[in-house]
Amino acid sequence: MNQFIRVNLTNMAIEIQPVPEKYQGLGGRALTSSFINDEVKPTCHPLGKNNKLIFAPGLLSGTSAPNSGRLSVGAKSPLTGTIKECNTGGVFSQKMAKMGIKALVVEGVPSDDKFYIIKLDQNGVTIDEAPEEILGGCGNYKAIEVLSGKYGSHVGIALAGPAGEHRLPTANISFKDPEGNIRSAGRGGLGAVMGSKKLKGIVIDDTGAGAVPIAEPEKFRAAAKVFANALLSHPVSGQGLAAYGTDVLVNILNEAGGLPSYNFTQGRIEHNDNISGETMNATITERGGDGKVSHGCHRGCIIKCSQWYPDKQGKYITSGFEYETIWALGADAGIKDMDQIAYMDRAMDDIGIDSIEVSVAVATAMEGGLLPWGDGEAVLDAIQQIAVPTPLGRILGGGCAVVGKVCGLYRTPVVKDQAIPAYDPRSVKGIGLTYATTPMGADHTAGYCVSGNILKVGGDLDPLKKDGQIEYARSMQIGTAAVDSTGMCLFVYFGIADSPEGYQALIDMINAQYGLSLTSGDVDKLGETVLKVERDFNKRAGFTNAHDRLPEFFEYEALPPHNTVWDFTPEEIDEVYNF
Amino acid sequence: MNQFIRVNLTNMAIEIQPVPEKYQGLGGRALTSSFINDEVKPTCHPLGKNNKLIFAPGLLSGTSAPNSGRLSVGAKSPLTGTIKECNTGGVFSQKMAKMGIKALVVEGVPSDDKFYIIKLDQNGVTIDEAPEEILGGCGNYKAIEVLSGKYGSHVGIALAGPAGEHRLPTANISFKDPEGNIRSAGRGGLGAVMGSKKLKGIVIDDTGAGAVPIAEPEKFRAAAKVFANALLSHPVSGQGLAAYGTDVLVNILNEAGGLPSYNFTQGRIEHNDNISGETMNATITERGGDGKVSHGCHRGCIIKCSQWYPDKQGKYITSGFEYETIWALGADAGIKDMDQIAYMDRAMDDIGIDSIEVSVAVATAMEGGLLPWGDGEAVLDAIQQIAVPTPLGRILGGGCAVVGKVCGLYRTPVVKDQAIPAYDPRSVKGIGLTYATTPMGADHTAGYCVSGNILKVGGDLDPLKKDGQIEYARSMQIGTAAVDSTGMCLFVYFGIADSPEGYQALIDMINAQYGLSLTSGDVDKLGETVLKVERDFNKRAGFTNAHDRLPEFFEYEALPPHNTVWDFTPEEIDEVYNF
Incomplete structure (x- = not known):
């Protein structure tokens, strides 16, 4: 029997129920967003007792489907005030799925000042006090070690790091990956929600759990094979990402003039070689030791876009060293030393903060005079202050919008108070529509239009022109909402976008697992429904079309080298959600 | 001829026009809000080049009507994102009115990094570079001295203080009062808008200006006399405010259990005697020297609720030492020493920040662990850091909502990101409706329902009950929007609320000045129109009824001693604007 588990930390009540009928057949984002929209008051304070936190594996998680190990986490976001789903790799999703746990819901707030650990295993749910030694500034790497020692090295772990304990709106939820390193449900401050509930960690032990039941195993295996072939035969998901990681994008975006630099004043930099994926590959290869050029964030990943980045002595510094973090610190903040950026990435993982939000905040803080441009030492020190937190640490940990507010800037690259990542909307217009409207x-x-605009996968649009972008952004967001419900990594898109067989194989796997006969139309419908549910929550929380806008300066500051501005009209932007 | 002056700081263009037809007959808030709604894009960034700043005297400003010297300032607020009108005493409004300047509009942003001074005199408008010595942290007291030295001691002055130069969202606009001290257009961060336009100050020299023309002088004089009698014969406006200042309210609200204390956890304190108006009166009287128990913020004031508060040696510390500031620091932040609070008040005037917003932020920062409870020395030091600004100074200067964000608090007393002042909505329910909906x-x-709830002037409602509050809050907001358009001090309300003759005399003065025959119905209509215009702007800026809500904790945390919660339903709250 599939389980729907609720833990109420106000009274420490545990409820293990069958999955409510309305959530049957849903997984991942479809489940978390439906639940939040149903049960959380849209005008509640995200850090108050009425917010809820839900963890849900995707529909295919726990199976042998390639790249299906992503976990969705949902709540009302303390960063944006919107509904939020963020997802992560690691081992958590697969363990939940194998144990038949369709969702874990955490509600309420303890009346005392202690922090707690929720433990899930085959015997049910227990609530322990968190060990003193992992509280009050203890980094996530150490906390994983301590909890693995206490509960066994095989368990899955989710953590609110120091930032989450302090309820900073950039706090992520950190997950132990297969090797005991860190993966993050990064955006929107859900670690602060966890911290507000005094929930330091969740431990999951799937010892004794069987395999996920598959209705039609033969069909499933056949479809999984076709699907795997589609991923591996595509140059992006089969080669590029494995060789250079997501950081392969530095040179691509720089060439395209869409690499936002020096707080979104330029679209191209001179020092791209310092921070490119090609350089990262060469550095890892040259240094050897712990270094790994290619590595997966969860078991069953065949794309392997992650890596282990070592120091000069070959000792592991960080993994999951993503393009968006490297872009923000390297190009947007002008830090030219990849080793320094790697240490910052490690520090942010260790503190448990969204490395996109905080890194963009760093660049904005440089424009605001809070930090010197390009100064890696000053930035690493400032990031470490978030764990304390000092006042400067609190400002950066408050996110990009807070930095803009306390520095009196109008050049604050956020939408709905969340930082705009690594692709300038003036020269990659499709992605601007996603930023504005998701x-x-x-x-x-939430709708990676960079694909058809720049990579020319799944589309061929001129990134500098408006033509076709509205329809494309709409379809990408719908498709993504569906994929986010399957537990699939987003990068499977590259494999299936131009491969009808690959796409059909994805649907076939779901059908084979559940004994269904869904069509691609059903998948689209699912995506549309998820987005409508999310918009409904946001509307009731007070969001309107006026919030679906990029910061005004994009409209009148032209971005070199193409000298283009953001020129969609409000009416055009609003067309994205015309479905 | 009445003038409508526009200064565009992008190209330093000056335009002196007749008042556009649609603004004829409007003054104060009616004029500023109509203008902002007409000309400012509601989704613009408040600190970007497309925001505009407008200064307008009230309809009766510059005449001999008692208490008519208030000036309205309007813009899109960097604190709230809403339309904003805030008003102030000082000499500015009367000088503008005498010179026939119905409005000064400041637009654009200079392309260089210099700060400027706009000078208005009988020869027109000039734009000077700001003297170096008043920039970069120079306090307002000194800046007023320097500018008075340069332009003459008789000029009026408006200033963006250090906080305004740094574009902090709590920056006010500081105005020289008749004695060269400071009055503030306090709320909503309009000083940051001034700073974003690199406008350090505005100097007004009315030398050579005649009297404001009055169509029917006899009638005007007669009405003014009746009006003055109404004010002076009322115990609040004729006696209480003159004797004890607005700080008379400490004991009244404490007695009523509506004095929010220790970040809104209690409605009553034990140390009320330390910070009461009665104690202030006794201290000023005892210390003598520069001390003045009673004093007006502008010429022609007959209520005289201000005072000069001296130190132990009798030397002037501060004036305009208001209840809301003393409440926030004394009760909400628990600082028990009135002298310390006086130095903080002076520091905030000198730096040019809203003493309500920052003082409430101080109390919230204490809950967040950023400052120790009740520690006056630590707070004075922290306030002074806003002028630098240090990271801590930036956090406090960011306002209460920013403090709540970086401290991860759900107990953040703000509506639309502006701090809730000195009357707890759980035990003074009428004012809660104003907070929520204005x-x-x-x-x-914006609708001082404390009057009929607690003071029993203009109404007699049970402050702990919902009965009649919706209609009362509606009528108070409508009436206030009208009064804010006349240039009248808000406190004239006490004199006219229960005096039909007094109210008629106010209308008679307007009619006599302009040769009109307005009725009380027209005045209500004006108030309604102003509010509708403001709501229209906010709606287009993205505000909905979901923003017309108090922070959630008021709904479930009962306030001692009455142990009442905020229990208006959303539907009831929305009824306030049902007109």
Whole structure:
């Protein structure tokens, strides 16, 4: 029997129920967003007792489907005030799925000042006090070690880091990955929601759990094979990402003039070689030691866009060293040393903060005079202050919108108070529509129009022109909402966008697992429904079309080298959600 | 001829026009709000080049009507994102009116990094570079001295203080009062708008200006006399405010259990005697020297609620030492020493920040662990850091909502990101409706329902009950919007609320000045129109009824001693604007 688990931390009540009928057949984002829209008062304070936090594996998680190990986490976001789904790799999703846990809901706030650990295993749910030694500034790497020691090295772990304990709106939820390193449900401050509930961690032990039941195993295996072939035969998902990681995009975006630099004043930099994926590959290869050029964030990943980045002595510094973080610190903040950026990435993982939000905030803080441009040492020190937190640490940990507010800037690159990532909307117009309109606040993963605009996968649009972008942004957001419900990594898109067989294989796997006969029309419908549910929440929380706008300066500051501005009219932008 | 002056700081263009037809017959808030709604894009960034700043005297300003010297300032607020009108005493309004200047509009942003001074005199408008010595942290007291030295001691002066130069969202606009001290257009951060336009100051020299023309002087004089009698014969406006200043309210609200204390956790304190108006009166009287128990913020004031508060040696510390500031620091932040609070008040005037917003932010910062409870020395030091600004100074200068964000608090007393002032909405329910619904963000002056709830002037409502409050809050907001358009001090309300002759005399003065025959119905209509215009702007800026809500904790945390919660339903709250 599939389980729907509720833990209420106000009275420490645990409820293990069958999945409510209305949530049957849903997984991942479809489930978390429906639940939040149903049960959370849209005008509640995100850090108050009435917000709820839900964890849900995707529909295919726990199976042998390639790249299906992503976990969705949902709540009302303390950063944006919107509904939020963010997802992560790691081992959590697969363990939940194997144990038949369709959702874990955390409600309420303890009346005392202690922090707690929720433990899930085959015997049910227990609530422990968090060990003193992992509280009050203890980094996530250490906390994972301590909890692995206490609960066993095989368990899955979710953590609110120091930033989450302090309820900073950039706090992420950090997850132990297969090797005991860190993966993050990064955006929107859900770690602060966890911290507000005094929930330091969740431990999951799937010892004794069987395999996820598959209705038609033969069909499933056949479809999984076709799907895997589609991923591996595509140059992006089969080669580029494995060789250079997501950081392969530095040179691509720089060439396209869409790499926002020096707080979104330029679209191209001279020092791209310092921070490119090609350089990262060469550095890792040259240094050897712990270094790995290619590595997956969860078991069953065949794309392997992650890597282990080592120091000069070959000792592991960080993994999951993503393009968006490297872009923000390297190009937007002008830090030219990849080793310094790697240490910052490690520090942000260790503190448990969204490395996109805080890194963009760093660049904005440089424009605001809070930090010197390009100064890696000053930035690493400032990031470490978030763990304390000092006043400067609190400002950066408050996110980009807070930095803009306390520095009196109008050049604050946020939508719905969430930082705009690594693709300038003036020269990659499609992605600008996603930033503006997604219910999540600025988020490239909510409809990655960079694909058809720049990579020419799944579309061929002129990134500098408006033509076709509205329809494309709409379809990308709909498709993404569906994919985010399957537990699939977003990058499977590259494999299936131009491969009808690959796409059909994805649907076939779902059908084979659940004994269904869904069509691509059903998948689109699912995506549309998810987005409508999310928009409904946001509307009731007070969001209107006036919030679906980019910061005004994009409209009148032209971006070199193409010297283009953001020129969609409000009416055009509003067309994205005309479905 | 009445003038409508526009200064565009992008190209330094000056335009002196007749008052556009649609603004004829409007003054004060009616004029500023209509103009902002007409000409400012509601989704613009408040600190970007497309925001505009407008200064307008009230309809009766510059005449001999008692208490008619208030000036309205309007813009889109960088604190709230709403339309904003805030008003101030000082000499500016009367000088503008005498010179026939119905409005000064400041637009654009200079392309260089210099700060400027706009000078208005009988020869027109000039734009000077600001003297170096008043820039970069120079306090307002000194800046007024320097500018008075340069332009003459008789001129009026408006200033963006250090906080305004740094574009902090709590920056006010500081005005020289008749004695060269400071009055403030306090709320909503309009000093930051001034700073964003690199406008350090405005100097007005009315040398050579005649009297404001009066169509029917006899009638005017007669009405003014009746009006003055109404004010002086009322115990609040004729006696209480003169004797004890607005700080008379400490004991009244404490007794009523509506004095929000220790960040809105209690409605009553034990140390009320330390900070009461009665104590202030006794201290000023005892210390002598520069001390003045009673004093007006502008010429022609007959209420005289201001005072000069001296130190132990009798030397002037501060004036305009208001209840709301003393409440926030004394009760909400628990600082028990009135002298310390006086130095903080002076420091905030000198830096040019809203003493309500920053003082409430101080109390919230104490809950957040940024400052120790009740520690006057630490707070004075922190306030002075706003002038630098240090990171801590920036956080406090960011306002209460920013403090709540970076401290991860759900107990953040703001509406539309503006701090809730000195009357707890759980035990003074009428004022809670004003906080929730006024287009200004939480603002007691937008519909001072404390009057009929606590003071029993103009109404007799049970402050702990909902009965009659919706209609009362509606009528108070409508009436206030009208009064804010006349240039009248808000406190004339006490004199006219229960005096039909007094109210008629106010209308008679307007009619006599302009040769009109307005009725009380027209006045109500004016108030309604102003509010509708403001709501229209806010709606287009993205505000909905979901923003017309108090922070959620008021709904479930009962306030001692009455142990009442905020229990208006959303539907009831929305009824306030049902007109």
